[in-house]
Amino acid sequence: APQLGALRLVLPPETLAWRLQLLQQGSTWLTPRLKDIQQRVLVLAGQQDLLIPSKDEAQRLGKALPRARTRVMADRGHALLQEAGVDLYQLLEAEGFYISQRCMSHGRPSTNASDGGAASFGKTHPIQLPTARELQLDSEGLVSTIKRLTSPVYYSTTADGQVVRGLGGVPVPQRPVLLVGNHQFFAGDMYPMINQFVDELGVLPRGLAHPVVFAGPEALTAAGRSSGMREDGSSRDKKDEGAGAAQFSSLLSTYGAVPVSGKNMHQLLANGEIVLLYPGGAREAFKRKGETYKILWPGKAEFVRMAAKFGATIVPFAAIGCDEAVTHHLTADEVEQLQKLLAPLPFKLPWQQQREVDAERVRRIPAARVGVNATMEDVEAFGKPGFFTPNLPQRTYFIFRQPIRTSPELAQDRAGCQALYATIQQEVQDGLAYLLRMREADPYKQLLPRLVYEATWGGKRQAPSFEP
Numbered sequence: 001a002p003q004l005g006a007l008r009l010v011l012p013p014e015t016l017a018w019r020l021q022l023l024q025q026g027s028t029w030l031t032p033r034l035k036d037i038q039q040r041v042l043v044l045a046g047q048q049d050l051l052i053p054s055k056d057e058a059q060r061l062g063k064a065l066p067r068a069r070t071r072v073m074a075d076r077g078h079a080l081l082q083e084a085g086v087d088l089y090q091l092l093e094a095e096g097f098y099i100s101q102r103c104m105s106h107g108r109p110s111t112n113a114s115d116g117g118a119a120s121f122g123k124t125h126p127i128q129l130p131t132a133r134e135l136q137l138d139s140e141g142l143v144s145t146i147k148r149l150t151s152p153v154y155y156s157t158t159a160d161g162q163v164v165r166g167l168g169g170v171p172v173p174q175r176p177v178l179l180v181g182n183h184q185f186f187a188g189d190m191y192p193m194i195n196q197f198v199d200e201l202g203v204l205p206r207g208l209a210h211p212v213v214f215a216g217p218e219a220l221t222a223a224g225r226s227s228g229m230r231e232d233g234s235s236r237d238k239k240d241e242g243a244g245a246a247q248f249s250s251l252l253s254t255y256g257a258v259p260v261s262g263k264n265m266h267q268l269l270a271n272g273e274i275v276l277l278y279p280g281g282a283r284e285a286f287k288r289k290g291e292t293y294k295i296l297w298p299g300k301a302e303f304v305r306m307a308a309k310f311g312a313t314i315v316p317f318a319a320i321g322c323d324e325a326v327t328h329h330l331t332a333d334e335v336e337q338l339q340k341l342l343a344p345l346p347f348k349l350p351w352q353q354q355r356e357v358d359a360e361r362v363r364r365i366p367a368a369r370v371g372v373n374a375t376m377e378d379v380e381a382f383g384k385p386g387f388f389t390p391n392l393p394q395r396t397y398f399i400f401r402q403p404i405r406t407s408p409e410l411a412q413d414r415a416g417c418q419a420l421y422a423t424i425q426q427e428v429q430d431g432l433a434y435l436l437r438m439r440e441a442d443p444y445k446q447l448l449p450r451l452v453y454e455a456t457w458g459g460k461r462q463a464p465s466f467e468p
Contacts, residue, residue, distance in 0.1 A: 176310050
């Protein structure tokens, strides 16, 4: 245990009390501000620190700071950087924290020391790509679990129409690039896909995310609970729940996500970025009964016009697997009708009270893409998937369709933009049909055979899939 009390033997009581008071004042001022420190942080601590509880404090900071990575070193004490055998440079290298040359998301060399710094996260500025080690560490946990259970397979289409395995057909040098696809249930396939782009192509798609991601932990947690992603009960530790929401938001913004808006999309394209857009938004991600693999896009073709203004290359893509992760039994309206048949209680249960609070927080979340989706009924609705039960995880498949070149001249042709919009939507539909048909030839589409195969190889080889 830490021996802070030993300081009483070397310091006068008044001096010790004064120093502890300063620490308390500093902690009171700093703690609520830790969430605002957006820079990448590496927290190092010695597990054998006998003076202060460095291990516990390092873990606390790791949770409180948005982009902190914590390493607690066994057999190291209070002054670990002064101990023999500790090389700070090697520690930074091992954690992927030391970078000798910045690789930027817009594909051009870094020209300023502040490029990709703290001010870039959640903004349209070019951001620094993660190092290979950072990618590996960030892939642990949620992303690695999704990848292990779904073993995602990627196909792409070259400019001459040939379907190939991998992402080689995506024309990343022809910037800007706009990736446009279908949102699957709960968007569970998005994180491995972004990871794959960084790992295979060395590029980072900049996602246009719903404003709820940036609305704070309380709003994000409320949206998750109201949509069925989190439990309604009050037994869950709200502090841990809020920390999880904050970490989720931080992960998305660290990997380039910005709030979806016309202005932000315009700036990303102007910067020459690779932009990821799901036109169906939250409505398509929170599918309901009878909507498996249904395209739920608004009627307006604004993203086509904006892409054409910059001569962007549009790559439609389709993905399957996540929509079959659940079975929908009742719509939200059916659930509501069923509840009306039950005798009302004379009091509200804790989960009912929480639901009312969540509903109010969700109502205060800013709408995404105001004006673009006005013609689409409840397009930004959260919390209406109804009653569903989980299934065994399905394998996920992606197909990136043939690239579509645009030109600034097209931006002046509204009818042409609308026609291209319909073409893009049809490309996604055709991609869905292709994947649903071709996966029948995948010998490892089922979970158990896939897990057995990959476990046999120690997780170092992916189960094979169909040939394109």
